[in-house]
Amino acid sequence: MKNIIIITPLFPPSNVASVHRSRLFAQHLPKFGWNPIIVTVDEKYHDFNYDWDIVKLLPENLRIEKVNAISNKKIKIINEIGIRAFYQLYKRVLKIVRNEKIDFIYIPIPTFYTALIGRLIYRKTKIRYGIDYIDPWVYKLPQSTSFLGKYWLSMQINKILEPISIKHASLITGVAPGYYEDVLIRNPKLKDHVVTTAMPYGGEKRDNLIATELKLNTYIFKKVSGKLDFVYAGAMLPKAFETLNEILKSIKKNKDLFTNIRFHFIGTGTSPDDPNGFNIKELAQKYELWNDIIFEYPKRIPYLDVLSHLNAADGTFILGSTEPHYTPSKIYQSILSEKPVFAVLHKKSSACQVVKSTNIGTLLAFDGEDELSLISKNFAKIWSQHLNFISNFSMDNVNLSEFDQYSAEMSTMKLAESLDKVIGQNNYYENINDSR
Known part of the structure; x- marks a missing residue:
């Protein structure tokens, strides 16, 4: 079994739609030779109501590593959990990578800021990473046209952070091709080394x-x-x-x-x-x-x-x-x-x-x-x-029978095939530095 860390600040019992992406991947990845390790934020730091019934859907024996975060009561102007827990998530992932054999790091976004962790870990350890676009990152909302407004500022920050985060990514995935195609246009050098795959959430x-x-x-x-x-x-x-x-x-x-x-x-x-x-x-x-x-x-x-x-x-x-x-x-x-x-x-x-x-x-x-x-x-x-x-x-x-191709299991199979393709490109463990 190969080991994959999935960095997802929000995970059950969080009641946001994006948690199901990581949940369903974690459920089916072992069938295709990948052992998932979820690194997430302790639910006491979540901003939304809990849904404890979702926890009943998690696979047995799933390894979940929970980290702390800065309370949004202490820094009220920053509500984004990807920022409040960024350092804690980074340190936990780095610790796991240095002490265990990890084959890949996978980061579904949003939250967008955690995508930077992949680049940082790669710089220290050369462990390959990928980003999954559940939503587009650089995305022009109607509100973002207001000069110096909150959404306008957010879009300018996103334009800076995205190319930094994805520069050394080995895998770019998305719910559909349209979620990441503009990423390749904005960053044409990615096409030289990145594997791309589209897979829907899928039904379970x-x-x-x-x-x-x-x-x-x-x-x-x-x-x-x-x-x-x-x-x-x-x-x-x-x-x-x-x-x-x-x-x-x-x-x-x-x-x-x-x-x-x-x-x-x-x-x-x-x-x-x-x-x-x-x-x-x-x-x-x-x-x-x-x-x-x-x-x-x-x-x-x-x-x-x-x-x-x-x-x-x-x-x-x-x-x-x-x-x-x-x-x-x-x-x-x-x-x-x-x-x-x-x-x-x-x-x-x-x-x-x-x-x-x-x-x-x-x-x-x-x-x-x-x-x-x-x-x-x-x-x-x-x-x-x-x-x-x-x-x-x-x-x-x-x-x-037509729906089978749209199942969560088939979506996970596409992910696993892409991961195997990335890992098979070369034996990159030979080049991992001693910091591991």
């Missing part, structure tokens, strides 16, 4: 089985006779509001088609822990759909609770961004809930192929901002087709 059937076994309550909505409930679960991306606006415009215009429909937006708020941080409400009120057809529960709920609500719904609603790289991980949870999916996605999103190949639902694809108007024009028509799809829906007609 075991999660759904455990959610069913726990018999968790669905407290956000209760089934009402004659109503069909559809769930959108997860954060609301800044560039998805334009898409949603066109959808609500169409619903308003064709309201008779939606009299028995309820869309539930769960965990879409401005803050993970604020039950009143509504993000959808104002837009829904604008089109007179609030608490009639459109409902929002802003606060993030535990992961297994999300799965329970997906299982209780009549279908899932996937809302994409105007950006082609965005690949919603919730598509895999939706398929495993065995409920029909309605997806509105950029036509270049890799999730489009998932919907098409599995025959799990109906797709409305558009070509970014240039085709936004086509969403409002076509949404009602395609939704009507989806209602017919639902009335005849059967899992017997779903191509689950």
